[in-house]
Amino acid sequence: MKNLIDKLEKNQILSKEEFVRLLAISEKDDIDYLTERAKCVRDDIYGKRVFIRGLIEISNYCKNDCYYCGIRRSNKNAQRYRLSKEQILSCCENGYELGFRTFVMQGGEDAFFKDDVVCDIVSSIKERYPDCAVTLSLGERSTESYRKMKEAGADRYLLRHETFDNIHYNKLHPVELDPENRKRCLRDLKALRYQTGTGIMVGSPYQTLENIAEDLLFIKELNPEMIGIGPFIPHKDTPFKDFESGTMEMTLRLISILRLLCPKALIPATTALGTISPQGREKGILAGANVIMPNLSPKEDRKKYMLYNDKLSDGEEAAEGLNKLKESMRKIGYEIVEDRGDCIALKDR
Numbered sequence: 001m002k003n004l005i006d007k008l009e010k011n012q013i014l015s016k017e018e019f020v021r022l023l024a025i026s027e028k029d030d031i032d033y034l035t036e037r038a039k040c041v042r043d044d045i046y047g048k049r050v051f052i053r054g055l056i057e058i059s060n061y062c063k064n065d066c067y068y069c070g071i072r073r074s075n076k077n078a079q080r081y082r083l084s085k086e087q088i089l090s091c092c093e094n095g096y097e098l099g100f101r102t103f104v105m106q107g108g109e110d111a112f113f114k115d116d117v118v119c120d121i122v123s124s125i126k127e128r129y130p131d132c133a134v135t136l137s138l139g140e141r142s143t144e145s146y147r148k149m150k151e152a153g154a155d156r157y158l159l160r161h162e163t164f165d166n167i168h169y170n171k172l173h174p175v176e177l178d179p180e181n182r183k184r185c186l187r188d189l190k191a192l193r194y195q196t197g198t199g200i201m202v203g204s205p206y207q208t209l210e211n212i213a214e215d216l217l218f219i220k221e222l223n224p225e226m227i228g229i230g231p232f233i234p235h236k237d238t239p240f241k242d243f244e245s246g247t248m249e250m251t252l253r254l255i256s257i258l259r260l261l262c263p264k265a266l267i268p269a270t271t272a273l274g275t276i277s278p279q280g281r282e283k284g285i286l287a288g289a290n291v292i293m294p295n296l297s298p299k300e301d302r303k304k305y306m307l308y309n310d311k312l313s314d315g316e317e318a319a320e321g322l323n324k325l326k327e328s329m330r331k332i333g334y335e336i337v338e339d340r341g342d343c344i345a346l347k348d349r
């Protein structure tokens with residue numbers, strides 16, 4: 001198994017079958033070796049620095065009906081909310097004070113946030129905080145929309161492909177969501193020179209190791225600047241309520257594989273990882289992640305952005321808990337920095 005890990009580190013592409021074998025590793029020695037190589041590569045490239053992003057969840061209205069997601073349109077129990085421009089700017093103000101230099105505006109696909117509305121907010125943030133990066137995570141939009149938002153100043157965009165396999169994609173989403181459109185969006189974002197993020201849920205219903213192997217090959221080809229993965233966690237008001245969560249072990253293994261596959265990528269230790277295990281975030285960093293995204297949304301709305309059961313939104317997950325988060329990173333030898341935290345690969349292009 002070590003030869004596969006070495007091969008991956010040397011940037012020799014593995015076949016789908018080899019990825020499947022790597023994903024199935026179970027010997028402690030092999031897992032330790034994988035984790036150690038990923039951590040070394042991460043430290044070589046990004047040092048002991050951990051970047052933070054202030055996550056602002058701007059709306060939980062969504063026109064989509066993804067079977068896994070707690071803010072799907074059919075969930076009548078979701079209490080819907082949307083932030084005003086003023087509220088978003090005040091989140092940024094708060095975040096700037098705390099040391100955040102990236103703001104992530106994430107939301108469901110809410111028709112209220114038309115291009116003009118988003119562009120106006122993005123340009124206001126960039127005007128007030130020229131030293132900050134703005135990341136958008138607002139789902140599938142037209143090429144034109146992505147272009148306008150980039151022109152307004154957006155730097156990065158997050159859009160997980162969720163799964164590369166179209167048959168699997170159709171088991172997670174209703175027919176009106178077309179996996180080809182999702183891939184079109186990602187190609188557009190790359191072409192428009194957004195720092196582009198993609199990713200998957202680990203252990204989503206019906207997912208096989210072959211699916212994940214194909215996700216890895218797709219990611220290698222797309223060459224995204226950011227890769228977000230977290231365990232699937234059921235939400236009680238969705239069709240997938242009775243499925244098991246993805247595991248922390250598989251998520252950590254995949255973070256390490258991704259670090260070796262895309263050494264320069266920005267890879268977060270996600271909220272979902274922190275939610276399934278109290279030490280999830282730290283373990284994620286030690287497995288090769290280099291980003292954490294604390295919540296900057298207004299306190300009264302945080303509980304409403306419930307993508308899955310028991311989603312963390314306080315303690316170290318909250319922007320106000322930053323000191324505690326800093327301390328827990330220090331304990332494992334890492335340091336949270338006040339920096340935009342751009343992808344190192346940008347310097348090459």
Ligand code: 5AD
Nearest residue numbers: 068069160201231232233272307308
């Ligand atoms: N469990 C884990 N992750 C989820 N997401 C949505 N619902 C869930 C869930 N039940 C993830 C999706 C989406 C991101 C914003 O949140 O991968 O892209």
